Amino acid sequence: xxxxxxxxxxxxxxxxxxxxxxxxxxxxxxxxxxxxxxxxxxxxxxxxxxxxxxxxxxxxxxxxxxxxxxxxxxxxxxxxxxxxxxxxxxxxxxxxxxxxxxxxxxxxxxxxxxxxxxxxxxxxxxxxxxxxxxxxxxxxxxxxxxxxxxxxxx
Amino acid sequence: xxxxxxxxxxxxxxxxxxxxxxxxxxxxxxxxxxxxxxxxxxxxxxxxxxxxxxxxxxxxxxxxxxxxxxxxxxxxxxxxxxxxxxxxxxxxxxxxxxxxxxxxxxxxxxxxxxxxxxxxxxxxxxxxxxxxxxxxxxxxxxxxxxxxxxxxxx
Numbered sequence: 448x449x450x451x452x453x454x455x456x457x458x459x460x461x462x463x464x465x466x467x468x469x470x471x472x473x474x475x476x477x478x479x480x481x482x483x484x485x486x487x488x489x490x491x492x493x494x495x496x497x498x499x500x501x502x503x504x505x506x507x508x509x510x511x512x513x514x515x516x517x518x519x520x521x522x523x524x525x526x527x528x529x530x531x532x533x534x535x536x537x538x539x540x541x542x543x544x545x546x547x548x549x550x551x552x553x554x555x556x557x558x559x560x561x562x563x564x565x566x567x568x569x570x571x572x573x574x575x576x577x578x579x580x581x582x583x584x585x586x587x588x589x590x591x592x593x594x595x596x597x598x599x600x601x
Numbered sequence: 602x603x604x605x606x607x608x609x610x611x612x613x614x615x616x617x618x619x620x621x622x623x624x625x626x627x628x629x630x631x632x633x634x635x636x637x638x639x640x641x642x643x644x645x646x647x648x649x650x651x652x653x654x655x656x657x658x659x660x661x662x663x664x665x666x667x668x669x670x671x672x673x674x675x676x677x678x679x680x681x682x683x684x685x686x687x688x689x690x691x692x693x694x695x696x697x698x699x700x701x702x703x704x705x706x707x708x709x710x711x712x713x714x715x716x717x718x719x720x721x722x723x724x725x726x727x728x729x730x731x732x733x734x735x736x737x738x739x740x741x742x743x744x745x746x747x748x749x750x751x752x753x754x755x
Contacts, residue, residue, distance in 0.1 A: 448662075489665070490662060495665065507644070508602075508643035508644060508645060513683060514683055515684070515685035515687075517687055517711060519712075525713060525714075527683045527687055527688065527711060528689075529668055529681045529689065530681070531645070531649065531681075533669075533671055533681055534681065535681050535682075535690075535709070537689060537710075555689070555691055556691075557671060557691055560671075
């Protein structure tokens with residue numbers, strides 16, 4: 448399937464990436480994880496994103512999320528994302544070279560989910576690596592660093 | 602991976618389903634589609650949902666969506682769902698036998714997405730079939746029937 452021309456500038460994301468990450472937040476124990484991320488396309492003007500992590504010690508499933516990147520011209524992007532913890536995120540993003548900087552414009556949670564109000568997501572793509580950082584404001588605490596990982600193209 | 606006991610009453614959803622559906626809305630041409638739906642689990646208290654459709658005439662990719670079902674006790678469910686058209690949905694649902702009836706409590710869209718304000722989703726699981734109906738209020742029109750499909754367990 449040929450890549451839609453509207454997402455050509457996001458082609459550096461496409462493929463499967465694996466690696467290791469770590470997370471921390473004042474209300475939880477620090478943790479490390481193995482991660483697999485896939486960015487795919489079906490010839491339409493969006494990039495499908497899915498992600499799964501496993502606990503680095505036990506290898507048990509930890510987190511997952513899914514979403515779609517929607518280009519707005521060649522330097523902006525919208526992201527819609529969903530998490531099994533009952534969280535949906537909408538982001539506005541800016542593409543600067545091969546770095547995507549996204550800030551949530553809306554985060555909604557289901558009635559039984561933990562409160563999350565703001566998420567910032569940065570994704571930087573190198574020659575064969577993808578690194579990211581996630582900042583999060585949750586459970587009444589201010590926006591702060593939560594996750595970072597470095598993944599390698601498979 | 603053993604099923605988490607909190608989602609045992611949703612086990613009838615698990616697996617891959619394929620079949621045909623049709624859609625209509627006052628602002629678009631009627632359409633028919635082939636669909637594949639997967640409900641999966643990783644041993645945690647949620648069910649992962651993903652879906653893809655292809656145009657029944659051209660077999661080209663049409664729609665996709667992804668989300669997570671979160672049980673609340675044994676008769677209620679929360680659903681978070683995301684669509685590449687720039688839409689996120691949060692639903693409250695009720696399980697009645699093997700029929701899930703979900704009504705959106707929030708629908709948010711990205712700045713460039715079409716307006717959708719309310720979505721109702723009904724999923725009924727039979728012995729080897731899964732049928733669903735989607736009602737939608739979009740682009741200023743009242744809530745009305747949009748999609749129905751009958752899928753078969755693979």
